[in-house]
Amino acid sequence: MTDLTRRTAGELGAAIAAREVSSAEVTRAYLDRIGAVDDAVHAFLHVAGDAAVAQAGAVDARIAAGEKLGPLAGVPVAVKDIIATKGMPTTAASKILAGWLPPYDATVVRRLREAGLVVLGKTNMDEFAMGSSTEYSAYGPTYNPWDLTRIPGGSGGGSAAAIAAREAPLAIGTDTGGSIRQPGAVTGTVGAKPTYGGVSRYGLIAFSSSLDQAGPVTRTVLDAALLHEVIGGHDAADSTSIDAPVPAVVEAARQGAAGDLTGLRVGVVREFAAAEGAEPGVVAAFDAAVATLTKLGAEVVEVSCPHFEYALSAYYLIAPSECSSNLARFDGVRYGLRAGDDGTRALEEVMSLTREAGFGPEVKRRIMLGTYALSAGYYDAFYGQAQKVRTLVTRDFTSAFEQVDVLAAPTTPFVAFPLGSRTADPVAMYLADLYTIPSNLYGGPAISVPCGLSEGLPVGLQIMAPTMADGRMYRVAAALESTQEPRLADQTPEVTA
Amino acid sequence: MAAISREEVAHLARLARLAVTEDELDTFAGQLDQILHSVERVGEVAADDIPPTSHAVPLTNVMRPDEPRPGLSREAALAGAPAAEDHRFRVPRILSEEA
Numbered sequence: 001m002t003d004l005t006r007r008t009a010g011e012l013g014a015a016i017a018a019r020e021v022s023s024a025e026v027t028r029a030y031l032d033r034i035g036a037v038d039d040a041v042h043a044f045l046h047v048a049g050d051a052a053v054a055q056a057g058a059v060d061a062r063i064a065a066g067e068k069l070g071p072l073a074g075v076p077v078a079v080k081d082i083i084a085t086k087g088m089p090t091t092a093a094s095k096i097l098a099g100w101l102p103p104y105d106a107t108v109v110r111r112l113r114e115a116g117l118v119v120l121g122k123t124n125m126d127e128f129a130m131g132s133s134t135e136y137s138a139y140g141p142t143y144n145p146w147d148l149t150r151i152p153g154g155s156g157g158g159s160a161a162a163i164a165a166r167e168a169p170l171a172i173g174t175d176t177g178g179s180i181r182q183p184g185a186v187t188g189t190v191g192a193k194p195t196y197g198g199v200s201r202y203g204l205i206a207f208s209s210s211l212d213q214a215g216p217v218t219r220t221v222l223d224a225a226l227l228h229e230v231i232g233g234h235d236a237a238d239s240t241s242i243d244a245p246v247p248a249v250v251e252a253a254r255q256g257a258a259g260d261l262t263g264l265r266v267g268v269v270r271e272f273a274a275a276e277g278a279e280p281g282v283v284a285a286f287d288a289a290v291a292t293l294t295k296l297g298a299e300v301v302e303v304s305c306p307h308f309e310y311a312l313s314a315y316y317l318i319a320p321s322e323c324s325s326n327l328a329r330f331d332g333v334r335y336g337l338r339a340g341d342d343g344t345r346a347l348e349e350v351m352s353l354t355r356e357a358g359f360g361p362e363v364k365r366r367i368m369l370g371t372y373a374l375s376a377g378y379y380d381a382f383y384g385q386a387q388k389v390r391t392l393v394t395r396d397f398t399s400a401f402e403q404v405d406v407l408a409a410p411t412t413p414f415v416a417f418p419l420g421s422r423t424a425d426p427v428a429m430y431l432a433d434l435y436t437i438p439s440n441l442y443g444g445p446a447i448s449v450p451c452g453l454s455e456g457l458p459v460g461l462q463i464m465a466p467t468m469a470d471g472r473m474y475r476v477a478a479a480l481e482s483t484q485e486p487r488l489a490d491q492t493p494e495v496t497a
Numbered sequence: 498m499a500a501i502s503r504e505e506v507a508h509l510a511r512l513a514r515l516a517v518t519e520d521e522l523d524t525f526a527g528q529l530d531q532i533l534h535s536v537e538r539v540g541e542v543a544a545d546d547i548p549p550t551s552h553a554v555p556l557t558n559v560m561r562p563d564e565p566r567p568g569l570s571r572e573a574a575l576a577g578a579p580a581a582e583d584h585r586f587r588v589p590r591i592l593s594e595e596a
Contacts, residue, residue, distance in 0.1 A: 103573040103576060103577070104569070196554060197554045210552045210553065239559040240554050310539060313537075313538050333588055334577070341589050346590050347588055347589045353516050355513075356515050356517060356518075364521070365525060368510060368529060369532060372505075372509055372529070384549060385540050388542075389539050390550040391548055392542060394550060426528055427532060
């Protein structure tokens with residue numbers, strides 16, 4: 001097998017199982033690739049190196065002993081740095097957690113290890129997953145492999161860039177308002193947010209607990225589905241975990257790859273189409289993708305979701321409110337940074353100095369915004385109203401799914417923007433999540449799949465499905481992908497350091 | 498009209514235990530004002546008879562059997578502590594001088 005970093009994760013898993021190549025060889029190939037390009041891309045905050053090679057060797061030994069492992073056994077995976085990895089640095093890209101070594105694995109990581117996947121390292125992100133460009137990482141931005149002067153999306157820009165630059169065949173992201181899908185769109189990779197409650201949040205550092213959801217970041221739709229089946233399923237350690245079998249997403253992706261969508265009804269959200277702000281090139285790529293779905297047999301109709309236009313506003317009240325509460329745990333007492341403890345200061349002052357020194361500007365903004373929205377006198381007008389909008393957005397989805405099987409929209413209104421172009425204006429940054437947020441408020445699954453280029457940069461098609469109907473989005477995404485030869489994710493320009 | 502004043506932002510920072518600088522207060526006051534103006538439209542559509550949604554999964558009171566099981570060892574729990582003493586977290590004094 002020549003250049004292992006060009007194979008899909010599914011192909012690598014099959015070759016490792018057939019002992020045509022070892023997990024150790026694959027892991028070394030990816031570590032070499034990271035060594036060659038990550039100075040330029042900066043997708044990783046920590047590379048596991050020796051630990052990854054050792055883990056790969058252990059998997060090879062299990063396979064050699066005749067043990068039957070899953071389809072991705074031996075395949076390396078990169079994990080977003082907001083997910084706890086036992087004994088491996090986990091910082092959520094924040095200075096407040098610099099050097100923290102979690103005493104346990106997140107359920108997602110435990111499942112990866114049990115299925116024989118090899119953890120390559122931890123990927124860069126916006127601090128505590130708050131941002132749309134990875135520029136709010138306390139450890140410096142990640143650069144988009146398509147154009148190193150542009151952002152890789154956020155918050156999971158590291159995971160998406162690692163996939164686009166072939167530094168990993170698989171990655172895990174988390175999506176609170178679009179942090180898997182928007183980076184997928186702007187790096188030409190596949191990013192899937194499963195149904196809320198479909199993947200355990202145990203060990204995922206909480207940002208906005210009612211919205212956070214981990215999911216796969218990959219180069220192909222089938223790889224995403226394979227990874228989804230590894231990490232999905234009920235977990236007693238997460239009280240919001242859904243106690244039901246994982247949807248048959250691999251089967252759905254394989255069915256979709258046959259390229260026949262006859263009988264499938266796709267809804268295009270009228271309000272999104274009418275909204276200002278989407279770049280003409282993004283609209284053109286989206287229209288072309290919808291035309292392709294029609295050619296594959298899908299019936300495309302326009303549907304109305306009148307409250308989607310309020311979703312962004314509701315999100316930027318709900319998520320900061322939950323974050324202001326969740327991030328109260330970073331108090332300099334049990335783990336992480338402590339600043340200003342010179343023996344003269346009392347606890348409260350040390351706590352305030354610790355949080356001032358440990359948090360970056362976007363995290364501070366959101367903590368204060370959430371504190372405001374939850375405070376007496378403003379609660380009803382802001383947080384309370386936002387929760388009502390959440391009800392209305394959910395009703396829009398429910399009524400849309402009485403008419404159609406899935407909804408389609410661009411993933412994000414614009415292609416990767418230049419580094420530094422939106423950091424001075426928080427509201428302009430928030431617009432990146434305009435089309436992704438409704439699914440988080442509703443809790444349904446959504447996927448971004450590459451659908452074309454605009455000005456030489458990738459554009460993503462987003463497919464949104466009803467709660468627990470994750471298979472549908474994989475089917476549609478795989479069908480679209482089957483029309484692309486070569487796949488967009490395999491067209492990333494060579495990174496030159 | 499500004500939705501939020503510099504004094505209110507200073508108050509929020511105190512509530513949130515953030516020892517923000519004077520420069521930050523100026524920056525955040527302007528930005529929070531801009532953000533609040535952009536999100537206040539949630540009030541336009543949500544009528545009194547709309548129930549609030551706090552969560553996407555309608556679950557309540559998930560229970561498990563009350564069985565003892567191992568937790569973190571004392572060493573593991575204290576391993577990440579900024580300061581520890583006698584197998585406990587060491588913290589600055591809780592009460593201030595004037596209390």
